[in-house]
Amino acid sequence: MIVDFRKLANFVKIIDAGSISRAAALLNTAQPALSQQLAALEQHFGQKLLLRSxxxxxxxxxxxxxxxxAQFMLKYLDQATLDVERAGEVLTGHVSVGLATYSASSTLSLPIIREVRRQHPGITVHINDSFGQILSExxxxxxxDMAVIYASHPIKGxxxxxxxxEELYYVCGTDQDALFAPGAPIEVQALKGVPLVLPGKGHFLRKLIDDAFARARVELEIAxxxxxxxxLSEAVxxxxxxxxxxxxVVLGTSGLERLSAHPLIKPAISADVAxxxxxxxxxxxxALAVKAVLLQVVADLPEHAAGRSIAKAL
Known part of the structure; x- marks a missing residue:
């Protein structure tokens, strides 16, 4: 005997209804037919499945x-049926995407919007890069629906x-650039007493910077x-x-792209993006369609725009 989905669905209905007769009435099926299906299931599994009283x-x-x-299988069958039915339809909906500030994610917004418009014109993408909200929450x-964020540890939920x-660089105007060889790596120790404009203490990058300067035993000079x-670009x-x-960010921000950028060493500062x-x-x-577009956009970014790749997101 093949255990088909109809027999399983009727078995679930019998248990939900509390009796074979009530299930037969709900299914508009003859009671003997349901009893035969139940007997076939018990014979196939070699187990008594119901107790009558x-x-x-x-x-x-x-x-x-x-x-x-049976409940799990029927649920997935319903989802598969729905997905197949929708396969030929134009996807529609509103999908929200958060992008962390001060990261390569800022370069993703326009490519994501363009590609979603090309592949799924019925989907409206809402981009949120507000620092005032914690994107993971x-x-x-x-x-x-999703967010590209700085993250180094799992986040519950x-x-x-x-x-x-992303590797972090020191970028400065022409007045400070005379202190360093053009484009040369700079040790964190060399920034002692150098005025800096930085994100506030609540930002993930600021925590990395504070930690690096503490390890180098250098006090930050916050301008x-x-x-x-x-x-920030105008201030620099x-x-x-x-x-x-x-x-x-340096290369993609008007006002910064022509300034001198120096890799930081001893210690180097890097941030994981997820x-x-x-x-x-x-x-x-x-949302799943937009996620696929986002991952493809990231995969197609040039190396300088997306930092050093560490994984293929699945």
Whole structure:
């Protein structure tokens, strides 16, 4: 006997209804036919699946195990049917994507929007790069579909897929550039007393910078704390101070791309970038489509725009 999905669905309905007669009425099926299906299932599995009494039926231990498995199988069959039916349809929906500030993710927004428009014109993408909100918490709570964030450790309620690692550079205006050979690596110790404009202490990059300077036993000379990349760019360009940023941000920000950028060493400073998605909340078909586009956009980025690749996100 082949255990088909119809027999399993009817078996689940019998247990849910509490009696074969009630299940037959709900299914608009003759009671003897359901009894024959039940007998066939018991013969196939070699186990008694139901206990009958004057008050109705109840599953045996074996019946309860089959009931749980049948529910899962029927659920996945329904999802497979829905996915197949939608395969030929145009995906529609609203998908929100968070992008961490001061990272290569800022270069992803336009390519993602363009590619989603090309592949899935029915999907509207909402880009959020606001520093005032913790992107992982928005993803965890379901208020955002996904986010590209700085992350070095697992975050409860989310799945993290590593994308790439970004190396941090010291970038400065012409007045400070005379202190260093053009493009030459700079030891953190050499920045002692040099004014810097940096993100505030709540930013992931700032924590990495603080830790690196502490290891080098150098006290930071803070000229200003700035959360806006455009304002930080202007502060560096006009000589208020130098900045410590990923090279992708330097090259992709107007006002910074023509300034001198120096790799930092002793210690080098690097930040891991990951794609953050909800766990265990399911993603919509539209969100899954945008996720696939995002991963492809990251894979196609030139090396200088996406840092040093550390993993293939699956």
């Amino acid at each position: 004057n008050s109705g039926i109840s599953p045996t231990q074996a019946g309860l195990v089959l009931y749980r498995h 928005l993803v965890m709570s379901g208020r955002m 989310t799945q993290l897929a590593p994308l790439f690692t 200003a704390e700035i959360e806006s990349i455009s304002a 360009r006009t000589g208020i101070g130098g900045a410590i940023l990923p090279l992708s 794609l953050c998605t909800p766990d265990p909340l399911p993603m919509s078909e539209a």
